[in-house]
Amino acid sequence: MRKIVSYSLISADGVVDDPPVFVHDFDEVMREHLGTVIGTQDTVLLGRRGYDDWASHWPTAGEEPFASFINGVRKVVVTSKPLGTPWAGAEVLAGDPRASLAERLAPIRNASGGDIGVHGSVTLAQSLLAEGLVDELRLVMTPYLAGGGRRLFDGAPAGALELVGSRNTPTGTVLLHYRIRRRP
Numbered sequence: 580m581r582k583i584v585s586y587s588l589i590s591a592d593g594v595v596d597d598p599p600v601f602v603h604d605f606d607e608v609m610r611e612h613l614g615t616v617i618g619t620q621d622t623v624l625l626g627r628r629g630y631d632d633w634a635s636h637w638p639t640a641g642e643e644p645f646a647s648f649i650n651g652v653r654k655v656v657v658t659s660k661p662l663g664t665p666w667a668g669a670e671v672l673a674g675d676p677r678a679s680l681a682e683r684l685a686p687i688r689n690a691s692g693g694d695i696g697v698h699g700s701v702t703l704a705q706s707l708l709a710e711g712l713v714d715e716l717r718l719v720m721t722p723y724l725a726g727g728g729r730r731l732f733d734g735a736p737a738g739a740l741e742l743v744g745s746r747n748t749p750t751g752t753v754l755l756h757y758r759i760r761r762r763p
Contacts, residue, residue, distance in 0.1 A: 580688050580689060581622075581687070581688050581689075581690070581692055581693070581694060581695050582694045582695065582714040582715055583624070583684075583688070583694075583695045583696075583697065583707060583712055583713050583714050583715075584616065584619075584620065584694045584695065584696055584697070584713075584714065584715045584716075584717055585696075585697040585704045585707065585708070585713045585715070585716050585717070586613075586616055586696060586697065586698050586717040586719075587704065587716070587717070587718055587719065587731055588719045588721065589718050589719065589720050589721070589731060590720070590721055590723045590724060590725040590728075591720060591721065591722060591723060591724055592724045592725055592726070592730075593730040593731060593732060594725035594726075594727070594728040594729065594730055595701050595704075595728070595729060595730065595731045596701065596725070596728035596729040597728065604750035604752075606748050606749055606750045606752070608746065608748040608749065608752075608754070609719060609748055609750075609752060609754070610644065612717075612719070612746070612754045613644070613645060614644060616696070616717050617644075617645070617648045617652075617696065619693050619694045620648075620652065620693050620694045620695065620696040621652060621653060621692050621693035621694075622652065622653045622654075622655060622687060622692060622693070622694075622695045622696070623649065623652050623653070623654050623655070623695070623696045623697070623698055624655050624656075624657060624672075624684075624695060624696070624697050624700070624703060624707075625654055625655070625656050625657070625697075625698075625699070625700050625703065626656070626657055626658070626700035626701075626702050626703035627656060627657070627658040627660070628700070628702065629698075629699045629700035629701075629703065630654070630656045630658070630662065630664075630666075630669065630700075631663070631664065632699075633649065633666075633699060634662075634664040634665075634666040634669070635664055637649050637650055637666075638650055638666060638667075649698070650666075650667065650668075651667075651668065652668060652696075653668050653670070654666065654668050654669040654670070655669075655670055655671075655672050655687065656669060656670065656671050656672060657672045657680070657683075657700075657703055657706075658671055658672070659676040672684070673686070674686075679710065680706060680707065680710050680712060681710055681712060684712065697713070701729050701731065704731060705731065705733065705734055705735065708731075708732070708734075708735040708736075709734050709735060709736065711736065711759075711761075713759055714758065714759060715743070715756065715757065715758050715759065716740070716755070716756070716757040716759065717754075717755070717756055718753075718754075718755040718756075718757070719752060719754055719755075720752065720753045720754075720755060721751075721752050722750075722751035722752065738759060738760060739760040740757040740758070740759060740760065741757060741758040741759075741760055742755070742756070742757060743756040743757060743758050744756040
């Protein structure tokens with residue numbers, strides 16, 4: 580089964596809303612880390628709001644490495660409505676919208692391929708965490724206290740994380756890689 584990997588830019592107090600406010604110095608170590616993460620992914624899950632925001636931005640963002648990745652990768656949008664803005668490689672998640680996310684994602688997770696990424700879709704990431712569908716967390720924790728905003732883990736079930744790796748960057752950001760431990 581393919582892994583679902585949630586990648587989040589997160590403040591030191593857990594806020595994931597509006598990363599440009601708290602990600603000031605995206606340094607070379609962070610770029611390398613992002614390249615490693617997206618290098619394993621061939622599908623990205625997006626929520627509707629994330630899709631709408633990104634579909635109007637990334638296709639014209641130039642040659643930045645994430646732009647090349649996100650414009651070329653398969654994008655599966657979790658929504659019950661047709662997509663308004665066209666974007667190459669985008670499709671609506673198949674299945675009955677009343678079914679659980681686990682049921683709707685099963686055909687994608689059970690198909691061969693790379694990791695399935697979740698980028699920039701806070702509500703979707705929270706829903707996937709709540710349903711126990713996220714396998715790994717890749718957190719880019721910045722040295723900034725946002726003081727308020729949506730927190731990634733609000734509503735997430737309690738559970739243990741296994742630290743796979745961590746790395747400090749020259750700008751004080753900590754790159755965290757966790758595997759979510761499943762209860763037997």
